[in-house]
Amino acid sequence: MTNNPLLKVPQHVAIIMDGNGRWARQQSLSRLEGHKRGSEVAREIVTTAARLGISYLTLYAFSSENWRRDPNEVSGLMTLLKHYLESEAEEFHKEGVKLKVIGQRELLPNTILTLVEEVEELTKTNKTITLQMAISYGSRAEILHAVQKIGQKVRDRRLDPENITEQIFEDHLYTAGIPDPDLLIRTSGEQRMSNYLLWQLAYTELLFVDKFWPDFTSEDFMETLITYQNRERRFGTAA
Ligand code: FPP
Numbered sequence: 001m002t003n004n005p006l007l008k009v010p011q012h013v014a015i016i017m018d019g020n021g022r023w024a025r026q027q028s029l030s031r032l033e034g035h036k037r038g039s040e041v042a043r044e045i046v047t048t049a050a051r052l053g054i055s056y057l058t059l060y061a062f063s064s065e066n067w068r069r070d071p072n073e074v075s076g077l078m079t080l081l082k083h084y085l086e087s088e089a090e091e092f093h094k095e096g097v098k099l100k101v102i103g104q105r106e107l108l109p110n111t112i113l114t115l116v117e118e119v120e121e122l123t124k125t126n127k128t129i130t131l132q133m134a135i136s137y138g139s140r141a142e143i144l145h146a147v148q149k150i151g152q153k154v155r156d157r158r159l160d161p162e163n164i165t166e167q168i169f170e171d172h173l174y175t176a177g178i179p180d181p182d183l184l185i186r187t188s189g190e191q192r193m194s195n196y197l198l199w200q201l202a203y204t205e206l207l208f209v210d211k212f213w214p215d216f217t218s219e220d221f222m223e224t225l226i227t228y229q230n231r232e233r234r235f236g237t238a239a
Helices: 020-026 031-052 064-068 071-094 110-123 139-155 166-170 218-229
Strands: 012-016 056-063 097-102 129-137 183-186 205-208
Touching: 020 031, 031 056, 031 071, 031 129, 031 218, 056 064, 056 071, 064 071, 064 129, 071 097, 071 110, 097 110, 129 139, 139 166, 183 218, 205 218
Parallel strands: 012 056, 012 183, 056 129, 097 129, 183 205
Antiparallel strands: none
16 A cells, blocks of 8 residues: 555544444453454554555544543553553554654553653654554643643743734643644544544544444545545635
């Protein structure tokens, strides 16, 4: 598969990988088996996205709300994340993947946080694709965090409130420096934003796929890209 210059490839794709639990139930497997299969699909989509010339891919791996799930599922997901980072770090590096984690890092167990920092450091100069993994991520928390940091600068008289622009606000989000997503994909048939990138998705094309995440293939991914290519984006301007 090569990057086809005739196709308008989105620069940034964000994905809500939904439906692991329902897929597992359908197969009479544990929820954790569903997440495990989901992590394998995530791995394949990273490689496909890189080959297609997509520059940024953002995956919702664990939301702020997911901490409230059954403790066994939470610890299983954390273990899975740990294994994923450990086993894929070198391979990511070889493929030119730059890893960046967005979310409330301070809530992550120390072992995972250390690992995240190691992989970020290892891959920080890679240029093929930036993989943003949203872990312990919630968009409202991200926005509040930005407001607090801006508030501190105003209090310390380092910033005049009248000079707060959209650009300055964006510079204080976890996603600072990353362009907004062109395309959002959510699998499993649900049609919700689930506290994901609420600021960043203002003009993003939304695409809902009627398949559980573990059944999502690279071919499905490419189909979503073709649908995206056939849409006309106007960013609020007239036709
Ligand atoms: C939604 O399925 C998915 C998640 C809660 C997290 C997504 C996690 C993975 C794909 C695995 C870990 C990822 C990596 C990259 C290591 P759900 O449990 O909400 O499914 P349901 O709605 O059918 O119950």
